[in-house]
Amino acid sequence: MDLRSGPEVSLEGPGPLTSVPEVTVHHHTLFAEGGRHTDVDADRALPWQERDADDDLRVTGFYYGYLRERPDSVVSALRVMALDDGAAIVHCAAGKDRTGVLCALALSVAGATREAIVEDYVATGERLERVLARLRASATYRDDLDSRPADDHRPRARYIEQFLGVLDDRFGGPLPWLEANGWTEADNAALRSRLRD
Structure with a gap:
């Protein structure tokens, strides 16, 4: 599951x-397409470069x-995870933001506790230095990464907690958001079966 633009x-x-012939790559970008790199509005490799907001x-x-x-991409990516044969590998550029959101939703469907979802998200930080070193070797990502300290890129528990809190407040949780966007009980059953077995 390639979540890059x-x-x-x-x-x-x-x-x-x-x-690898046995691998099927499914491309489901989580950015609005149209920019030079990844994001229509930011038109740069990573859309969170603006530092004005908290x-x-x-x-x-x-x-x-x-x-x-x-x-559409979120629901389609989760359906691929639920319905395709074999294991699923989910990635974006760094494997923490877009990947973290999709995995948080998948774990929510599977019935994982909020604590487990947050722990899974934060675990990305264990390899952050190596991930950033790889991305700095690319002109696509280098300018953004070099514009601030490495610690600014660290996945923090409060980020995913606040994101999930927004879904709780606006929709009643991740599952109601998914259902409002076409996710079905059959999708729930299929993904739960895949992630719990």
Whole structure:
């Protein structure tokens, strides 16, 4: 499950798994398409470069923006996870923001506790330095990463907690948001079966 934008895929390449015949790559961007790199409004590799807003609100806003801008991609990606054969690998550029949101929703469907979802999200930070070193080697991501300290990119529990809180407040939780966007009880059953077995 490749959550990068079309321009990111074009600039960075489709990735090494495309050469493995047994692997099917499903591309479901979580950004509105049309910008030079990844985001229509920001027109740069990572859309969260503006530093004016409070960090918690800024990150939560981008996370909620994935759902607002691309509910079709969110639901389609979760359906692929639920219905396709084999294991699912979910990734974006760093594997923490877009990937973190999609995995948080999948874990919510599976019935994971909020604490477990937050722990899963925060675990991305364990390899953050290596992830950032890889991304800094790319002109697509380097300018954004070099514009602020590495610690600014760290996934913090409060980011995903606040994002999930927004879904609680506005929709009654992740599942009602999914249902409002075409997710069905059959989808729930299929994804729960895949993630619990």
